[in-house]
Each structure stands twice: as C-alpha cells, then as structure tokens.
Amino acid sequence: MNIKKALTIAGSDSGGGAGIQADLKTFQELGVFGMSAITAITAQNTLGVQAVYPMGPVAVTSQMESIGEDIGVDALKTGMLFNAEIIRAVSEKIKHYNWIKVVVDPVMIAKGGASLLQTEAISALKQYLLPLSMVVTPNIPEAEVLTGMSIKTMDDKQEAAKSLFDFGVKNVVIKGGHDEETDDAVDILYDGNEFYYFTSKRILTKNTHGTGCTFSAAITAELAKGSTIYDAVTTAKSFIQAAIEDELAIGAGHGPTNHWAFNCKRSGL
Numbered sequence: 001m002n003i004k005k006a007l008t009i010a011g012s013d014s015g016g017g018a019g020i021q022a023d024l025k026t027f028q029e030l031g032v033f034g035m036s037a038i039t040a041i042t043a044q045n046t047l048g049v050q051a052v053y054p055m056g057p058v059a060v061t062s063q064m065e066s067i068g069e070d071i072g073v074d075a076l077k078t079g080m081l082f083n084a085e086i087i088r089a090v091s092e093k094i095k096h097y098n099w100i101k102v103v104v105d106p107v108m109i110a111k112g113g114a115s116l117l118q119t120e121a122i123s124a125l126k127q128y129l130l131p132l133s134m135v136v137t138p139n140i141p142e143a144e145v146l147t148g149m150s151i152k153t154m155d156d157k158q159e160a161a162k163s164l165f166d167f168g169v170k171n172v173v174i175k176g177g178h179d180e181e182t183d184d185a186v187d188i189l190y191d192g193n194e195f196y197y198f199t200s201k202r203i204l205t206k207n208t209h210g211t212g213c214t215f216s217a218a219i220t221a222e223l224a225k226g227s228t229i230y231d232a233v234t235t236a237k238s239f240i241q242a243a244i245e246d247e248l249a250i251g252a253g254h255g256p257t258n259h260w261a262f263n264c265k266r267s268g269l
C-alpha cells in the first residue's frame, strides 16, 4: 500500500478538540499517515486554555529531523507555533528538507482568548514562514493582524487576500467562520489570479472548538494525496461542515467537532 504521509507541526490540546489531536484525527479519517512535531503542550478543555508549556526550538526541530531523515513528508501543516524562535527554526528545517506542500494555519488566539502566538512573533511568521507556504489559512481576525487591514466586506477579504499573496504565499484562504452576521460561512481562495468561493450554511452551535485546525489538516491531507488546491479546499469545506453539523456535545464549553461525521455521511451512516 502506497500510503501518503502528512506532518503536523503544532501544539497539543489535552482536551482533544484542536491542535495536534484534531490534526491527527483528520489525517486518519482522510486516509493519510499522520505524524507530529509538538511545539507546545497546552492544558486545555472546552472551557479554555488553563496553561501553555512551549517546547524549545531544538526539541521541535529534532522531531522534524527524525521524520525527515527516515520517513519523509508528502505535505505538512503548521498550527500553534507560539514564539519567534520556534517559527525561525521550523522555517529553516522546512527549507532544509525542501518540503513544498506547506499549509500554514496562522493560529494566534484560542476561542476563550488565550494567546497561542506571542505578539512579537508575528513579524517572524511574515518574514520566514509565509514565503515558504503553499497555502495560508487565516480566519478573519488573523488576516486583520497579518495585513493591518480591517475586514468587514467581501471586497475587504479580497484586498486582504491580495496583500497576503504579496508576502510570497502561493495561495490564500480567508475563512469565514467569524463573519457571524451572515447566514452562510463563506471561505475565499486566492491563487494570485482568481478568487474562488466556498459557501456552506452557517450552523448555529457553540461546538466549534478546533474548526480551523481541522480545516487546515483536511487541506494538508488532500494535498498529500495529490489533489489540486481547489479540490483540497473543496473537500476540507465538506469535511468541516459535516464535523460541525453532526456535533459532539462534549464538555461544558465550546465542544469539539466530530471527525467521524464526513466518512459516516459518505457511507450513508
């Protein structure tokens, strides 16, 4: 069996809804072999983040080396990177191994407000990692921080996508989960030439913990299997829609999404 391999470089969420745990569940459901390089351990549940314990940059890159020297990577994603030292070290290793299918989810703040990226690390993200990325997947607040723009309308989203493209990113996906006045959740993709729109019905639920992680992991899994960017985003959008729709009411706060739902739906369960 020629299984494709996907790597997540991200933080651990003890509650299992976001971070490494969400990524590996998504990789498994989409039929790729999942691997991880952990950047930080968070003590976290559906109520919020109780503590963050970052790894040193060498601890992160030695995990990448173990994978790079033996197993290989068909596609990778980054999630919570926490500080500028980790961003720099991860970027150097990606260049060293010439890993091309790189999805950057520029995780900044958890749903409960906890900081998952130090403010002073934002310029490192722009300078070192964005130019190496095949796809970047900010939500609206993250796109605002990266571009310095206020994003309210679809025109603003298009301008922001163009501005992110100018950082050297090859494809920009601005997610619409935070656009809460609209009935639909609309994600836009910009490839430097065209805009593409991915629209789904907005589901009214508080159980959306880890949506961004799951969505970017699904894109990564599809790219690992050889999909085009457009097809990878299409599948990721269906995956996350099913995962939010068929909700798991776990914990007292923002519950996780349901990673089984996409395959259950496909097999008529």
Ligand SMILES: Nc1ncnc2c1ncn2[C@@H]1O[C@H](COP(=O)(O)OP(=O)(O)O)[C@@H](O)[C@H]1O
Pocket: 138, 139, 140, 175, 176, 177, 178, 185, 186, 187, 200, 201, 202, 203, 204, 205, 208, 210, 211, 212, 213, 215, 237, 240, 241, 244
């Ligand atoms: N309530 C919702 N209903 C349907 N889709 C949603 C909802 N919330 C988020 N999404 C989708 O989940 C994905 C992640 O979006 P978003 O919530 O903006 O990211 P993040 O988790 O990084 O804040 C996107 O594809 C978005 O359209």
Ligand SMILES: Cc1ncc(COP(=O)(O)OP(=O)(O)O)c(N)n1
Pocket: 010, 011, 012, 013, 018, 019, 020, 042, 044, 079, 080, 107, 109, 110, 111, 112, 116, 208, 209, 210, 211, 212, 213, 214, 254
């Ligand atoms: C360890 C870890 N990584 C990332 C996140 C943020 O995940 P996201 O998918 O953006 O979901 P919410 O935080 O908005 O629920 C996280 N919480 N923890």
